[in-house]
Amino acid sequence: MEEAARCEMPLWYQLTYPQFIKASQETEVAVMITGSLEAHGKHLALGTDTVMPEYISKAIAERTKAMVLPPIPFGDSWSFENFEGTISVSPINLINFYIDIMKGVFKQGFRYIVALNGHGGNSSHLESAAKIATKKGDRIVIIVNWWRDLAEEVRREVLETREGHSAEDETSVMMHVAPELVDMASAKPAIVRSQFRVVAASYREEIYPEAIYGDPTSANAEKGKAILNQAIDDLVRLIEDLERGKLPLIED
């Protein structure tokens, strides 16, 4: 009974190696999940950027044959290093780590890696790693910055304020996925804008007051549910296309 359940839900770390051989023969797609451990306002848990893509990936494991890797719970959280509870990995270490993981996955015979990313600070590092890891052979990395690339229409429909760090979007999704990790009584808005990209280690708290960019006060679980359901559908479609050898390229 248990064995059958495992095979239906290919979470990489739960399989024995014979089970892995069987499950990996049924798919060309592996899903790599990248998160962060960083301050998210006073109302969201430090692991927010890991919790959300992990939730999505479990739904992917239920609905597709893609092999889901265990989430990487640390990322480049440079912007939030001054806030308590944040642990940040330096770009060079993160890129090398991603390269090793990607090369390891390709070595197992997968053709595609869907990098399901939960944190903005990781995006450029995933890209740097992918450029190196895909150099040889028929290897493809698709980077999905899920909060931006998935469920675009639904987000436009349900959100009343702009997306951001610990903003209405992230807070709504967390209220649906893990309400026990949300403290709405402590949610308040903060937005510091700039026409330019300001980089200054000693001004992190001025740039992101209380580790917030946006207005979480209008968040609710229904909005989060709508966003997530659409995000999961979008990702399932992407994986099904990849299994058919179709890249997500649109000619205008």
Ligand SMILES: [Zn+2]
């Ligand atoms: Zn976040």
